[in-house]
Amino acid sequence: MEKQQLWIQCVSSTPAKREDVILLQENLDKKLQQRQARETGICPIREELYAQCFDELIRQITINCAERGLLLVRVRDEIRQTIQAYQTLYESSIAFGMRKALQAEQRKTDYNNKIKQLETECQDLSKQVEKIESTIEDMQRQDQEQQEHEEAKHKDQVNFLKNANKVYKEELEKFLTGANVKK
Template sequence: MIPPTESLLKYGNPILANEKTDRKSPKVSPQQTPRSGPVPPPPKPKPPAVDANRQQADEILNSLFPPREWEDKGQLWVQHVSTMPCTRTDMVSLQGQLDARLQQQQALETGICPVRRDLYFQYFDELIRQVTINCAERGMQLLRVRDEIRMTVAAYQTVVESSMAFGSRKALQAQQGQAGKENQISDLEREKQDLERQVNEQKAKCEAVERRALERQQTEERKHGEDVQLLKRTIQQLKAQLVEVTSLY
């Protein structure tokens, strides 16, 4: 594991965990050697109610924000979320850190931006931490709000991904259909050219038939005219012969 990245959520100092025990239990540091000099008086015991509330807040914070763990040179380090209350100066500094992170990571000011969304989620987690220290119940309610927002964002992200996949499938189908239509158009154009060629051939045949029929008709009319002329000459000759014969009697 590598050390975790920086986050707007405030964490405490990392501590060395005991590898033989549970990772959630921090390793107890060795006792310091006694120093010479007057022994300081023991600290005043805190009221049981204060300790119980503090322990409850710590447990709630650890349940809301699990500790981060990583290994470095074979040693396991654990970093719990900070339990220190926030001051006004801390809030001003947190707002400055948010603006600086948005600018450093080049987050978009408008539209869908995963970087801006992640930073604001970290910012919201820090606000939940601060509220939980003062009022655990209010922090739990803010956690419900955060989870609902994340579920809504995840639902919209699923819808967007589904719509993008649907659009990609439709585009692919359109491309495939377009290729099929183009092939069909090419086949129809070739069929059209073939039909036009057949039509031209049939037109040429019709013209040839009409031309031969016209030539035959003209030949027959000419022959018929010659026959008529021959018959007329024959009739005239017969009439002349008949006149000559009748004149002799």
């Protein structure tokens, strides 16, 4: 079908001449340029045109020798199967690569979330440490103040008792010296 018209091409049974092969090559080059086929890499247009050219070569060779034509058909079919296997392998490797990339991205996201969680936990623990250290400092200060207060109280009590002891000693000495004087 071309522009909504059906074209039928009949296969010629006349053997190919050298001019036919040269014409086939020229037509191939012209069609490659007309359809803007890429010169390198994977190009479905180029692939289709070369397949048509190869089919024409097989037709021309089959007219001269049917056995060669059948062998070339087998070679063509084997090449197509090999290319199909490579395409399947390529597509599955692309899918595998995409799965691995998605898994890596998911792991990266999971690790980033875990890092954020651990950082938050570290901050919370640091705040707890600061709070506990502050409590310890307060307790040490209160203990120091209480100890100083107890020491001052004890010192006052010792001074009071020393003074009382001194007073008692003086009274005892007066009493004893007063008793010695009376005898």
